[in-house]
Amino acid sequence: MTAFLSWWDGVELWLSGLGFVLQTLIVMPVVLALAYGIAVVVDVVLGNGIRGLHWIRGNDGPR
Structure with missing residues (x-):
């Protein structure tokens, strides 16, 4: 768990050092994919x- 948290801190620091446009271009596909996956799971469950x-x-x- 410590290794994962250390890696996550590195990614967070790298991402926060980027400009806003680059942050948006990197984060939005990940967030949209997660939201779509959650919506599919909720739809199936309901x-x-x-x-x-x-x-x-x-x-x-x-x-």
Whole structure:
């Protein structure tokens, strides 16, 4: 864990030394990919949860 935190500190220092435009160009793809991944996971979880509630109630689908 210490090695990872040390690496992360190095990346943070390197990134903070860059200009704003370069920081944005590097950070935005990472943030957008993470947001997309989280949205997909939440969509699947909620979809399965709703499907499970319909199954428990005995409904075949929305009316």
